[in-house]
Amino acid sequence: MSSLLSQQLPTAAAVAVRTADTVSDAVRRRVAERGECVLALTGGNTPTEAYRLLATHDLPWRSVHVVQTDDRVLPEAETGSNWRMICETLLDPAGVPQERRHPMPVRTDDPAAAAAGYAKLLASLTPTGSADVVLLQLGPDGHLASLFADRHDPADPSGVALTSTVDGALRMTQTLPALSGAGVRIVMATGAGKTEAVAKLVDATADTLAARTFLGTDGLLLLDAEAAGPGR
Known part of the structure; x- marks a missing residue:
């Protein structure tokens, strides 16, 4: 698949297993090296x-x-829907301490001030401001996080920015440089439903350039046979 580092697995269930194992190994390795790990989900x-x-x-x-990598700004909600899902499926069952969430x-x-504050938090957790x-x-x-084609600055140095979906929903997202700085x-x-996006990613079309930048040559793309499509 071009210069992408990818692993094609037969089913979505197999992708989930490989993802969990890969993240687990990376977290253990980083904690062993640095004493802590910042995990962005x-x-x-x-x-x-x-x-x-x-x-x-x-x-x-x-x-x-x-x-978090991104979430929808919902002033009437305590937390975003992405965070709620992360808590329900991972943080609560695993017993992750509240102070680590x-x-x-x-x-x-004031979404702009909130985004700036989250960027400062990230900068306080790692020397680079990027998660491990x-x-x-x-x-x-073809989008990643809330980095939609033509709706974000690929060189944005702020760390966390505001953007919107095509229907106008306000989103908070880590910027491409911040996400790409992870080890x-x-x-x-x-x-x-992802077959077309994967094909565009392989061909590096404009609406998947954020994904190509994020993955680089040593990021890992995990996909099942359906997403890979015929002939891949």
């Missing part, structure tokens, strides 16, 4: 089973900071 449907599996791994959660501050009357391990999923249109970068893609 995405929302959506694709990673839910991987999170449930990861919750069964014996990890040093007291040495892990869990942060860092949701994006989506309940706010980042897990993302590939959207059907371990993983993208999941499962199901026939």
Whole structure:
């Protein structure tokens, strides 16, 4: 698949197992090296089973900071829907300490200030401001996190920015430089609905350039046979 580092697995269930194992190994390795690990997690449907599996791994959660890649800004909600899913499938079952959980501050009357504050938090957790391990999923249109084609600055130095979906929903997201600065970068893609996005990713078309930049040559794309499509 071009210069991408990828692993094609037969089913979505197999992708979930490989994802959980890969994240688990990376977290253990980083804690052993640095004493702590910052793990950035995405929302959506694709990673839910991987999170449930990861919750069964014996990890040093007291040495892990869990942060978000992106979420929807909902002033009336306590937390974003992505964070709620992460808690229900991973953090609560695994018993991750509350002080190690860092949701994006989506309940706010000043989203710009909230985004800047989250960027400062990330900068306080690692020397570079980037997480050690980042897990993302590939959207059907090729987007990662809330980095939609033509709706983000690929060189944005702020660390955390605001953007919007095509229907105008306000999103908070880590920027492409922040996400790409992680030492371990993983993208999941499962199901026939991702086939077109995977094909575009391989061909490096404009609407998947964020994904190509994020993966680079040493990021890992995990996909099932349906997402890979025929002939791959």
